[in-house]
Amino acid sequence: MKILVAISNVPDTTTKIQFTDGDTKFNSQGVTFVINPYDEWYALVRALELKEANLAEKVTLIHVGLVDSEATIRKGLSLGADDAVRINAEGPDAFFVAEQIANYAKANSYELVLVGKETINYNGSSVGAIVAGLMDLPFISLATKLELAGTKATIEHDVDGGVQIVECDLPLVISCAKGMAEQRIPNMRGIMAARTKPLTVIEGSGSSALTSVKSYALNPGRTTCKMITEDNLDELVSLLHTEAKVI
Amino acid sequence: MSGQILDTQVGMSFQLSENQVAIADMIRKFGKDHIYPKMMEWDESQEFPVDVFKKLGDLGLMGVLVPTEYGGSGFGYTEYVTAITELGSICGSIALSMAAHNSLCTGHILQFGNEEQKKKYLPKLASAEWIGAWGLTEANTGSDALRMKCVAKQDGDHWILNGTKNWITHGISGDVAVVLARTGELLDSHGITAFIVERTTPGFKGGKKENKLGMRASETAELIFDNCKIHKSQVLGNVGDGFVQAMKVLDGGRISIAALSLGIAKGALTASIKYSKERQQFGQPISNFQAIAFKLADMATEFEAAELLTFQAADMKNKGKKMTKESAIAKYYASEVAVRVSTEAVQIFGGYGYTKDFPVEKFYRDSKLCTIGEGTSEIQKLVIAREILKD
Amino acid sequence: MSVLVYTEVSKGRVKKSSLECVNYAANIAKQMGTSVTAIVNNAEAAHIEELGKAGANKILTVKNEKINSDSVLITAMIEQAAKAEGSKVVIFAFDVTGKAAAPRLSAKLKAGLVAGAIDLPVINGNTFEVKKNVFSGKANATYVIHSDIKIISLLPNSFPVQLSGGAATTSDLTIDLPASRIIVKETRSNSSGGMIPLPEAELVVSAGRGLKGPENWKIVEDLANSLGATTACSRPVADMHWRPHHEHVGQTGVAIRPNLYIAIGISGAIQHLAGVNGSKTIVVINNDKEAPFFKSADYGIVGDAFSILPKLTEAVKKFKAHQN
Numbered sequence: 001m002k003i004l005v006a007i008s009n010v011p012d013t014t015t016k017i018q019f020t021d022g023d024t025k026f027n028s029q030g031v032t033f034v035i036n037p038y039d040e041w042y043a044l045v046r047a048l049e050l051k052e053a054n055l056a057e058k059v060t061l062i063h064v065g066l067v068d069s070e071a072t073i074r075k076g077l078s079l080g081a082d083d084a085v086r087i088n089a090e091g092p093d094a095f096f097v098a099e100q101i102a103n104y105a106k107a108n109s110y111e112l113v114l115v116g117k118e119t120i121n122y123n124g125s126s127v128g129a130i131v132a133g134l135m136d137l138p139f140i141s142l143a144t145k146l147e148l149a150g151t152k153a154t155i156e157h158d159v160d161g162g163v164q165i166v167e168c169d170l171p172l173v174i175s176c177a178k179g180m181a182e183q184r185i186p187n188m189r190g191i192m193a194a195r196t197k198p199l200t201v202i203e204g205s206g207s208s209a210l211t212s213v214k215s216y217a218l219n220p221g222r223t224t225c226k227m228i229t230e231d232n233l234d235e236l237v238s239l240l241h242t243e244a245k246v247i
Numbered sequence: 248m249s250g251q252i253l254d255t256q257v258g259m260s261f262q263l264s265e266n267q268v269a270i271a272d273m274i275r276k277f278g279k280d281h282i283y284p285k286m287m288e289w290d291e292s293q294e295f296p297v298d299v300f301k302k303l304g305d306l307g308l309m310g311v312l313v314p315t316e317y318g319g320s321g322f323g324y325t326e327y328v329t330a331i332t333e334l335g336s337i338c339g340s341i342a343l344s345m346a347a348h349n350s351l352c353t354g355h356i357l358q359f360g361n362e363e364q365k366k367k368y369l370p371k372l373a374s375a376e377w378i379g380a381w382g383l384t385e386a387n388t389g390s391d392a393l394r395m396k397c398v399a400k401q402d403g404d405h406w407i408l409n410g411t412k413n414w415i416t417h418g419i420s421g422d423v424a425v426v427l428a429r430t431g432e433l434l435d436s437h438g439i440t441a442f443i444v445e446r447t448t449p450g451f452k453g454g455k456k457e458n459k460l461g462m463r464a465s466e467t468a469e470l471i472f473d474n475c476k477i478h479k480s481q482v483l484g485n486v487g488d489g490f491v492q493a494m495k496v497l498d499g500g501r502i503s504i505a506a507l508s509l510g511i512a513k514g515a516l517t518a519s520i521k522y523s524k525e526r527q528q529f530g531q532p533i534s535n536f537q538a539i540a541f542k543l544a545d546m547a548t549e550f551e552a553a554e555l556l557t558f559q560a561a562d563m564k565n566k567g568k569k570m571t572k573e574s575a576i577a578k579y580y581a582s583e584v585a586v587r588v589s590t591e592a593v594q595i596f597g598g599y600g601y602t603k604d605f606p607v608e609k610f611y612r613d614s615k616l617c618t619i620g621e622g623t624s625e626i627q628k629l630v631i632a633r634e635i636l637k638d
Numbered sequence: 639m640s641v642l643v644y645t646e647v648s649k650g651r652v653k654k655s656s657l658e659c660v661n662y663a664a665n666i667a668k669q670m671g672t673s674v675t676a677i678v679n680n681a682e683a684a685h686i687e688e689l690g691k692a693g694a695n696k697i698l699t700v701k702n703e704k705i706n707s708d709s710v711l712i713t714a715m716i717e718q719a720a721k722a723e724g725s726k727v728v729i730f731a732f733d734v735t736g737k738a739a740a741p742r743l744s745a746k747l748k749a750g751l752v753a754g755a756i757d758l759p760v761i762n763g764n765t766f767e768v769k770k771n772v773f774s775g776k777a778n779a780t781y782v783i784h785s786d787i788k789i790i791s792l793l794p795n796s797f798p799v800q801l802s803g804g805a806a807t808t809s810d811l812t813i814d815l816p817a818s819r820i821i822v823k824e825t826r827s828n829s830s831g832g833m834i835p836l837p838e839a840e841l842v843v844s845a846g847r848g849l850k851g852p853e854n855w856k857i858v859e860d861l862a863n864s865l866g867a868t869t870a871c872s873r874p875v876a877d878m879h880w881r882p883h884h885e886h887v888g889q890t891g892v893a894i895r896p897n898l899y900i901a902i903g904i905s906g907a908i909q910h911l912a913g914v915n916g917s918k919t920i921v922v923i924n925n926d927k928e929a930p931f932f933k934s935a936d937y938g939i940v941g942d943a944f945s946i947l948p949k950l951t952e953a954v955k956k957f958k959a960h961q962n
C-alpha cells in the first residue's frame with residue numbers, strides 16, 4: 001500500500017503579507033516558505049507513522065509548483081518521506097492543483113491520498129475533496145485519527161457539532177486536522193538523506209483555469225483600542241450596546 | 248539579522264546552503280520545546296541535563312562530523328558551525344557541551360583512532376549513547392599544557408595512569424574520555440600520549456565539579472586517575488604523538504568555540520534589537536536614540552565580521568587546508584565579539600538586563616568562557632603572531 | 639436557471655448558516671433576474687416556512703434517511719438538483735458539509751468554486767467576481783469565476799440574515815443515490831452545554847493560559863452565560879486539555895467571526911489572531927499592558943482577569959435586567 005501526501009509551499013505563519021504588481025501577486029521577497037502546517041504535522045507525519053508500523057510500503061510527496069519550492073519539498077523528504085514528485089506548473093486554482101494530484105495518484109495506483117485540512121495562504125479546504133471527486137473516491141474531511149487494518153481504514157473526524165467514527169475500505173482520500181499526529185522535527189541524517197532521495201519532475205497538464213485571482217487587498221487592521229478601567233465596567237457594557245451595537 | 252555565510256560547496260558564495268537553513272530550523276524548533284523552558288532552571292542549579300544530550304544524539308547533533316558509516320551525520324564544518332551557532336543563540340551551556348563532545352573527544356578519536364577504535368567508539372559517541380570528555384588541562388598547566396603532571400608508565404601490555412585533569416567538560420558524566428598524559432620527558436613535545444579511557448576502568452573517577460560564573464549547565468569537573476590500568480590497544484595513534492594530535496584537535500576545536508561565540512553574540516544581538524524597538528523612554532522606542540541605534544550597528548557589524556572569519560576557517564578545514572592561523576583568528580575575534588556584544592546587550596536592556604527575567608545577563612555570563620576555553624585570547628594571539636612572523 | 643442553495647436542518651432547526659446562504663442567494667438571484675431554489679433533506683413544515691421567509695422561492699424537499707455526513711451522497715443529491723433546475727449558481731455554507739461537498743461538486747460539474755466568500759458577487763455581463771479571505775484573514779482576494787456554472791461557499795457570519803421574504807412553493811425531489819462506502823460507527827456531539835456552536839456564535843467569550851488552570855473556568859462560563867455567549871479558548875489551553883479541543887480557535891483551530899469576541903488572558907499571538915480577527919468587535923482583558931492583543935482590539939482593559947470577570951458579569955447582568 002502506497003500513500004501519497006500532497007504538500008503545499010506556504011509563507012511562514014508569522015509572515016507580513018504584502019502584494020506587488022498592482023496588487024495582483026503575493027510579494028514573496030524575503031519571505032520564509034514552509035510546508036503548509038496541516039500537510040506537514042498531520043498528513044505527512046501520520047503517513048510516516050503508518051509506514052513505520054509496516055502498514056504502508058511507501059510515502060510519496062506530491063507538490064504542484066515551480067522549482068523554487070524544491071527546498072520545501074526536501075524538508076518533507078528530510079522528515080522521512082521516501083520520494084517526491086513535483087508537477088511543474090503554477091496552479092491558478094485549487095481545481096488545477098487537484099487535477100494534477102488526481103491524475104498522478106490514478107496513474108500510479110496510490111491507495112491512500114492524504115491532504116491537510118486547508119492551506120494557510122488560500123484557506124480553501126478544497127483540494128482533497130476535488131481530488132476525491134475526480135478519482136470517484138470517498139472523501140473524509142477533518143480527520144483527527146486514522147488507523148489501518150489491512151485495507152480497512154478507521155477514521156475519527158470532525159462533523160458538524162461533534163465527532164464521528166467511520167470505517168471505509170481503501171482507496172480513499174482524507175483531509176487531516178489537528179490530532180492526527182504530533183509535529184516532528186527532522187534530524188541530521190534526514191536532512192542529509194533528503195539530498196539524494198528521488199525528486200521527480202513532471203510537466204503539468206489539464207484544464208484551463210476555472211477561477212483566477214484578479215486582485216488582492218489587505219484587510220484593514222483595527223486602528224485604535226479604547227482603554228477602559230477596571231472600575232468602569234458598566235461603561236464597557238454600555239459601549240458594547242450603544243457604540244459597537246453587538247449586545 | 249540574516250547572517251552572511253560562506254557556502255563551501257560552491258566556493259565564494261555568501262549564502263546559507265539549504266542544509267544549513269534546515270539544520271538551523273531544526274535546532275530552533277528543538278530548542279523551543281526542549282531547552283528554553285528549562286534552561287534558567289539548569290543554570291540556577293548547575294544541572295547538566297543528560298536527557299537533552301540523548302535527544303541531541305537522536306537528532307544527529309552529537310556526531311555532526313562523523314561519517315555515516317560510523318553512525319554519524321557525515322556533515323562538514325560549515326554545517327557544524329551553523330549547528331553550534333544556532334544552539335548557542337539559545338543556550339551557551341548546551342552548545343559548549345555539544346562542541347566539546349563533537350570536537351574534542353569524538354574529534355580526537357575520529358582523526359587519530361585506528362579502524363577498531365573508530366568502530367568501537369564513534370557509533371556510541373555519535374548517537375550520544377555515550378557522552379565524551381577530553382582531558383588536557385591540569386590545575387597547574389592550562390595554557391602551558393606541555394608541563395603536564397599526569398603520567399602514564401608502561402607495564403607489559405598495559406599503561407598505568409596517575410594524576411588529575413582539571414576543568415574537564417563532562418568530567419563526571421562522560422562515559423569515555425580521551426586523556427593526554429606524559430609518557431616521555433617533561434617539556435618534550437613528543438613525550439605525551441593520548442589514551443582512550445572508559446568510565447568503568449578501575450582507578451578512574453570523576454572529582455570535584457566547578458561552581459562557575461557562566462556555562463553553568465555544562466558540567467566542568469576533575470578527572471582523577473589512581474593507578475588506572477589501560478590496555479595498550481587504547482593508545483590513540485603512536486606513543487609520543489599525543490601533544491601534536493592535541494594541537495590539531497584544538498585547531499578544529501577553535502572553530503567550534505568561534506561558532507559558540509557567534510551563537511551567544513547572535514542571541515544577545517537579536518534580543519537587543521527586539522527590546523530596543525519595544526522599550527519606550529521619553530515617549531519613544533529607545534532604538535530611536537542614536538546612542539542605542541549605533542550600538543546595535545556596531546554589534547551587527549562585529550557579529551557579521553566574526554561570522555565571515557569563522558566560515559572562512561570552516562571552509563579551509565573542509566578543504567583539508569592548514570588553517571591554524573585562520574582558526575585562531577576566528578576564535579580570538581569571535582570570542583571577543585561575543586563578550587562585547589553581550590556586554591552592550593545588558594547595557595541596552597538597562598536595569599532589566601541585570602535581572603534573570605531577561606536573557607541577556609546569561610549571554611553576558613556565558614560569553615566570557617569563549618575568550619578562555621580551548622586557548623585564551625592571549626594564546627590565540629601567540630599562535631597568530633607565530634604564524635604570521637614565521638618565514 | 640434558478641440559484642440553487644444547499645440548506646440543512648440540524649438539532650430541530652434550520653441552520654443559521656443555511657439561512658444566511660438563502661438570503662445571499664436571493665441577492666444574487668435579484669442581480670441575475672432569476673429565482674432561488676433551496677434544497678433540504680428531512681425538513682418539516684416550520685423549516686420550509688423559515689426558508690421561504692429567508693428568500694427561497696422554491697424548495698426541493700428530499701426525504702432520504704440514507705443521506706448522512708458522506709459528501710459523496712450529499713454531492714450526488716445536489717448535482718441531481720442542479721441538473722433538474724438548470725442552475726448556473728450553486729451556494730453552500732463554508733462549514734463542515736460545504737467544505738467537503740462544494741469542491742466535490744466542482745469536480746463533478748467542472749465548475750469554478752470560490753470557497754469561503756465574504757461578500758456578494760459582482761456580476762457584470764459575463765464577468766462574475768467574488769471576494770474571499772486569504773492568508774488566514776490577513777487579506778482578501780477577488781476571484782473571477784470563468785466556468786459556466788459557478789459555485790460559492792459562504793463564510794458563516796459574513797452575511798446578515800433578514801427574514802422578510804414570502805412563502806415558497808415546495809416540490810418533492812427523488813434522487814438516485816450511489817452506494818456509500820463509508821460506514822458510520824459512532825457519532826458523538828460536542829458537549830456544548832446548550833450553547834450555540836462556535837462557528838455560528840455571534841457572541842464568544844474566550845480565555846487563554848492567563849487563566850492558570852481548568853479549575854478557574856467558572857468565571858469565564860459565568861460571563862458567557864450572562865451574555866448568552868459561546869466559550870472558546872487559545873491553543874495551549876486545548877493542548878493542555880484544560881478545555882475540549884473543539885473550543886480551540888485560531889489558525890490551527892476553528893476560525894470564527896462573531897459580532898463580539900472577548901479575549902481574556904490571551905496574549906494575541908499572530909496564529910491566534912488569524913482565527914479571530916474577522917470578529918466585528920474585540921474586547922481584550924489582560925494584565926500585561928504590552929500584550930500584543932491590545933493592538934488588535936476595539937476595547938481593552940488592563941488588569942487581573944480574576945477580579946475583572948466577576949465584576950463584568952455583574953455589569954452585564956445589570957444591563958440585561960435593565961433592558962427587560
Ligand SMILES: Cc1cc2nc3c(=O)[nH]c(=O)nc-3n(C[C@H](O)[C@H](O)[C@H](O)COP(=O)(O)OP(=O)(O)OC[C@H]3O[C@@H](n4cnc5c(N)ncnc54)[C@H](O)[C@@H]3O)c2cc1C
Pocket residue numbers: 347351380381382383384386387388389390391413414415416417462467616619620621622623624625626629
Ligand atoms: C567551562 C570550561 C570548560 C573547559 N573544558 C575543558 C576540557 O574539556 N578539556 C580541557 O582540557 N580543558 C578544558 N578547560 C580548560 C581551558 O582550556 C583552560 O582554562 C584554558 O586553556 C586556560 O588555561 P588556565 O585556565 O590554566 O589559564 P592560564 O594558562 O593560567 O592563564 C592565565 C592568564 O595568563 C595568560 N597567559 C598564559 N600564558 C601566557 C603567555 N605565554 N603569554 C601571554 N599570556 C599568557 C592567559 O591568557 C590568561 O589570561 C575548560 C575551561 C573552562 C572554564
Ligand SMILES: Cc1cc2nc3c(=O)[nH]c(=O)nc-3n(C[C@H](O)[C@H](O)[C@H](O)COP(=O)(O)OP(=O)(O)OC[C@H]3O[C@@H](n4cnc5c(N)ncnc54)[C@H](O)[C@@H]3O)c2cc1C
Pocket residue numbers: 013037845846847848849871872873874875886887888889890891902903904905906907908909910913923924925926929941942943944
Ligand atoms: C503554526 C502555529 C499555529 C498556531 N495556531 C494557534 C491557534 O490556532 N490558536 C492559538 O490560540 N494559538 C496558536 N498557536 C500558538 C500561539 O503562537 C500562541 O502560543 C498561543 O496563542 C498563546 O496562547 P495564550 O495567549 O493563551 O497564552 P500566552 O501567550 O501564555 O498568554 C497568556 C496571556 O495571559 C495574560 N495573563 C496572565 N495572567 C493574567 C491574569 N491574571 N489576568 C489577565 N491576563 C493574564 C498574560 O499577560 C498573557 O498575555 C500557533 C502557533 C504556531 C507556531
